Amino acid sequence: MKVKFRLISVALALLLSAYIPFRVLANPPASGDTVSSALWWQVSVYNQVQQIKERQYQGCVWGDSISSALGDSLGSENFNFAIGGMSSVSLLEQLKLVVPQGFTCEKSIVAIGTNDAMYGISDEAFVSNLKQAIAIMRSLGSKQIILIPAFYSTLAASHNPKFAGTIARVDEINVLINQVAADENIPVESSGIQALFKDKALNTDLTIDGVHLNAQGLDIYRKVLLNILNPPLTTRKFFDRKSV
Numbered sequence: 001m002k003v004k005f006r007l008i009s010v011a012l013a014l015l016l017s018a019y020i021p022f023r024v025l026a027n028p029p030a031s032g033d034t035v036s037s038a039l040w041w042q043v044s045v046y047n048q049v050q051q052i053k054e055r056q057y058q059g060c061v062w063g064d065s066i067s068s069a070l071g072d073s074l075g076s077e078n079f080n081f082a083i084g085g086m087s088s089v090s091l092l093e094q095l096k097l098v099v100p101q102g103f104t105c106e107k108s109i110v111a112i113g114t115n116d117a118m119y120g121i122s123d124e125a126f127v128s129n130l131k132q133a134i135a136i137m138r139s140l141g142s143k144q145i146i147l148i149p150a151f152y153s154t155l156a157a158s159h160n161p162k163f164a165g166t167i168a169r170v171d172e173i174n175v176l177i178n179q180v181a182a183d184e185n186i187p188v189e190s191s192g193i194q195a196l197f198k199d200k201a202l203n204t205d206l207t208i209d210g211v212h213l214n215a216q217g218l219d220i221y222r223k224v225l226l227n228i229l230n231p232p233l234t235t236r237k238f239f240d241r242k243s244v
Contacts, residue, residue, distance in 0.1 A: 032119030035085040036093040044083050045097050052103040059229040063111030087115040088129035095136045104141040113150030113173045117165025130180045147188045149174045155201045157210030164211050192224035
Protein backbone atom coordinates (compact mmCIF):
# COMPACT_ATOMS: atom_id res chain seq x y z
CA MET A 1 0.00 0.00 0.00
CA LYS A 2 2.86 2.41 0.85
CA VAL A 3 4.59 1.63 -2.45
CA LYS A 4 1.36 2.25 -4.33
CA PHE A 5 0.88 5.59 -2.54
CA ARG A 6 4.42 6.68 -3.46
CA LEU A 7 3.86 5.77 -7.10
CA ILE A 8 0.63 7.77 -7.18
CA SER A 9 2.39 10.77 -5.57
CA VAL A 10 5.24 10.66 -8.08
CA ALA A 11 2.82 10.33 -11.01
CA LEU A 12 0.79 13.30 -9.74
CA ALA A 13 3.90 15.46 -9.40
CA LEU A 14 5.00 14.58 -12.93
CA LEU A 15 1.53 15.29 -14.28
CA LEU A 16 1.40 18.69 -12.58
CA SER A 17 4.84 19.63 -13.82
CA ALA A 18 3.89 18.66 -17.36
CA TYR A 19 1.01 21.12 -17.29
CA ILE A 20 3.00 24.03 -15.87
CA PRO A 21 3.98 26.15 -18.88
CA PHE A 22 7.05 27.57 -17.16
CA ARG A 23 10.02 26.39 -15.18
CA VAL A 24 11.52 28.81 -12.72
CA LEU A 25 15.07 29.32 -11.55
CA ALA A 26 16.92 26.35 -12.98
CA ASN A 27 19.84 27.68 -10.92
CA PRO A 28 18.35 28.80 -7.58
CA PRO A 29 19.97 31.89 -6.07
CA ALA A 30 22.47 31.60 -3.24
CA SER A 31 20.49 34.14 -1.22
CA GLY A 32 18.68 31.51 0.81
CA ASP A 33 15.33 31.94 -0.97
CA THR A 34 14.83 28.94 -3.25
CA VAL A 35 11.05 28.62 -2.94
CA SER A 36 10.47 29.56 -6.58
CA SER A 37 12.33 26.42 -7.67
CA ALA A 38 9.86 24.22 -5.75
CA LEU A 39 7.02 22.47 -7.56
CA TRP A 40 4.41 23.55 -4.99
CA TRP A 41 5.37 27.21 -5.54
CA GLN A 42 5.19 26.83 -9.31
CA VAL A 43 1.77 25.20 -9.03
CA SER A 44 0.58 28.08 -6.80
CA VAL A 45 1.73 30.70 -9.31
CA TYR A 46 0.30 28.70 -12.21
CA ASN A 47 -3.09 28.68 -10.46
CA GLN A 48 -2.83 32.45 -10.05
CA VAL A 49 -2.02 32.83 -13.75
CA GLN A 50 -5.22 30.97 -14.66
CA GLN A 51 -7.35 33.31 -12.56
CA ILE A 52 -5.98 36.75 -13.39
CA LYS A 53 -5.83 36.89 -17.19
CA GLU A 54 -7.16 40.22 -18.49
CA ARG A 55 -8.73 41.04 -15.10
CA GLN A 56 -8.97 44.47 -13.51
CA TYR A 57 -8.54 44.57 -9.74
CA GLN A 58 -9.15 47.33 -7.26
CA GLY A 59 -6.30 46.04 -5.12
CA CYS A 60 -3.55 43.42 -5.14
CA VAL A 61 -1.71 42.07 -2.10
CA TRP A 62 1.84 40.73 -2.46
CA GLY A 63 3.53 38.93 0.39
CA ASP A 64 4.36 35.77 2.28
CA SER A 65 2.53 33.26 4.48
CA ILE A 66 1.23 35.92 6.87
CA SER A 67 -0.75 37.55 4.06
CA SER A 68 -1.51 34.31 2.21
CA ALA A 69 -3.33 33.05 5.31
CA LEU A 70 -6.04 35.63 4.56
CA GLY A 71 -6.93 33.71 1.39
CA ASP A 72 -9.69 35.35 -0.65
CA SER A 73 -11.28 37.07 2.36
CA LEU A 74 -10.37 40.54 1.06
CA GLY A 75 -13.20 40.61 -1.48
CA SER A 76 -13.64 39.60 -5.09
CA GLU A 77 -12.47 43.01 -6.35
CA ASN A 78 -9.06 42.37 -4.78
CA PHE A 79 -6.55 39.59 -5.46
CA ASN A 80 -4.21 38.07 -2.89
CA PHE A 81 -0.95 37.04 -4.58
CA ALA A 82 0.81 36.18 -1.32
CA ILE A 83 2.47 32.76 -1.05
CA GLY A 84 4.19 31.21 1.96
CA GLY A 85 7.97 31.45 2.08
CA MET A 86 8.18 34.47 -0.22
CA SER A 87 10.89 37.10 0.05
CA SER A 88 11.83 39.98 -2.23
CA VAL A 89 13.80 37.46 -4.33
CA SER A 90 10.87 35.15 -5.12
CA LEU A 91 8.55 38.17 -5.44
CA LEU A 92 10.48 39.23 -8.53
CA GLU A 93 10.26 35.70 -9.94
CA GLN A 94 6.50 35.69 -9.32
CA LEU A 95 6.10 39.05 -11.04
CA LYS A 96 7.95 37.78 -14.13
CA LEU A 97 5.31 35.08 -14.50
CA VAL A 98 2.11 36.94 -13.67
CA VAL A 99 2.74 40.33 -15.31
CA PRO A 100 2.37 39.03 -18.91
CA GLN A 101 -1.22 37.99 -18.13
CA GLY A 102 -2.59 41.46 -18.90
CA PHE A 103 -4.22 42.20 -15.54
CA THR A 104 -4.21 45.55 -13.72
CA CYS A 105 -4.16 46.60 -10.08
CA GLU A 106 -5.36 50.06 -9.14
CA LYS A 107 -3.68 49.71 -5.74
CA SER A 108 -0.88 47.40 -4.58
CA ILE A 109 -0.03 46.42 -1.02
CA VAL A 110 3.47 44.98 -0.59
CA ALA A 111 3.96 43.01 2.64
CA ILE A 112 7.43 41.59 2.08
CA GLY A 113 10.63 41.51 4.12
CA THR A 114 9.86 39.11 6.96
CA ASN A 115 11.51 36.20 5.16
CA ASP A 116 14.30 38.42 3.82
CA ALA A 117 15.31 38.85 7.46
CA MET A 118 15.40 35.07 7.96
CA TYR A 119 17.07 34.16 4.64
CA GLY A 120 19.97 36.55 5.20
CA ILE A 121 19.38 38.59 2.05
CA SER A 122 21.76 41.55 1.97
CA ASP A 123 20.69 45.16 2.41
CA GLU A 124 21.72 46.01 -1.14
CA ALA A 125 19.83 43.09 -2.68
CA PHE A 126 16.69 43.80 -0.64
CA VAL A 127 16.60 47.48 -1.59
CA SER A 128 17.23 46.68 -5.26
CA ASN A 129 14.59 43.92 -5.33
CA LEU A 130 11.96 46.06 -3.62
CA LYS A 131 12.55 49.00 -5.96
CA GLN A 132 12.30 46.70 -8.99
CA ALA A 133 9.03 45.27 -7.67
CA ILE A 134 7.60 48.76 -7.15
CA ALA A 135 8.51 49.74 -10.72
CA ILE A 136 6.78 46.63 -12.05
CA MET A 137 3.65 47.31 -9.99
CA ARG A 138 3.48 50.80 -11.41
CA SER A 139 3.54 49.22 -14.86
CA LEU A 140 0.46 47.24 -13.78
CA GLY A 141 -1.42 50.51 -13.37
CA SER A 142 -1.05 50.85 -9.59
CA LYS A 143 -1.73 54.49 -8.76
CA GLN A 144 -1.11 53.76 -5.09
CA ILE A 145 1.51 51.42 -3.65
CA ILE A 146 1.58 50.87 0.10
CA LEU A 147 4.36 49.05 1.94
CA ILE A 148 3.76 46.98 5.07
CA PRO A 149 6.72 46.62 7.48
CA ALA A 150 8.35 43.23 8.04
CA PHE A 151 6.67 41.31 10.86
CA TYR A 152 8.34 40.54 14.15
CA SER A 153 8.15 37.02 15.55
CA THR A 154 7.89 36.29 19.26
CA LEU A 155 11.11 36.71 21.23
CA ALA A 156 11.45 32.93 21.59
CA ALA A 157 10.97 32.27 17.84
CA SER A 158 13.46 35.00 16.92
CA HIS A 159 16.24 32.96 18.55
CA ASN A 160 15.72 30.08 16.09
CA PRO A 161 17.43 31.00 12.76
CA LYS A 162 15.51 28.23 10.96
CA PHE A 163 12.20 29.68 12.07
CA ALA A 164 12.49 33.47 11.95
CA GLY A 165 14.85 36.38 11.54
CA THR A 166 16.23 38.01 14.64
CA ILE A 167 14.40 41.04 15.97
CA ALA A 168 17.51 43.10 15.26
CA ARG A 169 17.48 42.01 11.59
CA VAL A 170 13.76 42.73 11.25
CA ASP A 171 14.52 46.21 12.60
CA GLU A 172 17.18 46.63 9.91
CA ILE A 173 14.83 45.43 7.16
CA ASN A 174 12.19 47.90 8.33
CA VAL A 175 14.70 50.75 8.16
CA LEU A 176 15.37 49.73 4.55
CA ILE A 177 11.62 49.59 3.80
CA ASN A 178 11.23 53.14 5.10
CA GLN A 179 14.25 54.21 3.06
CA VAL A 180 12.76 52.77 -0.14
CA ALA A 181 9.39 54.34 0.67
CA ALA A 182 11.04 57.76 1.01
CA ASP A 183 12.98 57.29 -2.23
CA GLU A 184 9.86 56.18 -4.12
CA ASN A 185 7.51 58.67 -2.44
CA ILE A 186 5.09 55.99 -1.24
CA PRO A 187 3.60 55.38 2.24
CA VAL A 188 4.39 52.71 4.81
CA GLU A 189 1.41 51.48 6.83
CA SER A 190 2.97 50.78 10.20
CA SER A 191 0.41 52.09 12.66
CA GLY A 192 -2.36 49.59 11.92
CA ILE A 193 -0.29 46.47 12.52
CA GLN A 194 1.12 47.70 15.84
CA ALA A 195 -1.80 46.02 17.59
CA LEU A 196 -0.14 42.69 16.69
CA PHE A 197 3.08 43.47 18.54
CA LYS A 198 4.29 44.15 22.03
CA ASP A 199 7.75 45.63 22.67
CA LYS A 200 9.00 44.81 19.14
CA ALA A 201 7.84 41.22 19.32
CA LEU A 202 4.74 39.40 18.12
CA ASN A 203 2.09 39.20 20.84
CA THR A 204 2.02 35.59 22.05
CA ASP A 205 -1.78 35.76 22.29
CA LEU A 206 -2.02 36.39 18.53
CA THR A 207 0.13 33.59 17.11
CA ILE A 208 -0.11 29.85 16.61
CA ASP A 209 3.63 29.16 16.58
CA GLY A 210 5.53 32.35 17.33
CA VAL A 211 5.58 33.45 13.69
CA HIS A 212 2.19 32.96 12.04
CA LEU A 213 -1.01 34.65 13.15
CA ASN A 214 -3.91 32.85 14.79
CA ALA A 215 -7.55 33.64 14.00
CA GLN A 216 -7.59 36.72 16.23
CA GLY A 217 -4.33 38.01 14.77
CA LEU A 218 -5.54 37.43 11.22
CA ASP A 219 -8.73 39.33 11.98
CA ILE A 220 -6.67 42.35 13.09
CA TYR A 221 -4.43 42.13 10.03
CA ARG A 222 -7.37 41.66 7.64
CA LYS A 223 -9.00 44.84 8.95
CA VAL A 224 -5.75 46.77 8.39
CA LEU A 225 -5.58 45.65 4.76
CA LEU A 226 -9.28 46.24 4.13
CA ASN A 227 -8.95 49.75 5.52
CA ILE A 228 -6.17 50.37 2.98
CA LEU A 229 -8.06 48.77 0.11
CA ASN A 230 -11.39 50.38 1.00
CA PRO A 231 -10.55 53.57 2.94
CA PRO A 232 -13.25 55.77 4.51
CA LEU A 233 -14.52 58.48 2.18
CA THR A 234 -12.59 61.25 3.97
CA THR A 235 -9.33 59.30 3.69
CA ARG A 236 -10.07 58.51 0.05
CA LYS A 237 -10.52 62.21 -0.74
CA PHE A 238 -7.17 62.91 0.93
CA PHE A 239 -5.42 60.31 -1.24
CA ASP A 240 -7.14 61.68 -4.36
CA ARG A 241 -5.91 65.20 -3.64
CA LYS A 242 -2.42 63.92 -2.90
CA SER A 243 -2.21 61.97 -6.15
CA VAL A 244 -3.24 64.88 -8.38
